[in-house]
Amino acid sequence: QVHLVESGGGVVQPGRSLTLSCAASEFTFSTSVIHWVRQAPGKGLEWVAVIWSDGGTKYYADSVRGRFTISRDNSKNTVYLQMNSLRAEDTAIYYCARGMSAGTTSYYFDYWGQGTLVTVSS
């Protein structure tokens, strides 16, 4: 059974930084694409960032580009999300999820972690 576990959430002041981790097990992590998706309290899901299996390709949502950095260490089966210049609107549960492609027109997130809560507040 694929297992993803997020950690690193907490309360942080506006303007400060925080790094989240997503640890994976029970699948071939080094060949997997990993995404971060967040959900503000009482709100819907928002895609945040993606990193390709070799770490060479990364994309970000407009709302976080320039402030957040996604990276991975395949030797540790872990993906990271470094979040700088945090704002109140970044307050959310952050989920990591594995991305799967089924041809050029189909893509889905088949496994999700349980999420880690980030609260940006003074």
Next chain:
Amino acid sequence: SSELTQEPAVSVALGQTVRITCQGDTLRSYYATWYQQKPGQAPVLVIYTKNSRPSGIPDRFSGSTSGNTASLTITGAQAEDEADYYCNSRDSSGNHWVFGGGTKLTVL
């Protein structure tokens, strides 16, 4: 970037059929994926690649697409199907992903 539009709330009587829709131009290029989320839980994949279900998802869940609209149909809704449902797809660039605003399903 592209947008996906869902109705905010839908209700269905126990055992009846309900359809949840998702509209967006990107659906002309990419299949929608559907996720179920219950309170306090992570999202769960229910439909992908037009009408495929992961192992463990009941066959009362089905998906379809017509033009720029994708639909999730639950045939014979059960009490445990009460949840938020989100559609998702790649955007027009192919390098970003977008979620619909979510539909809260109530089973009466």
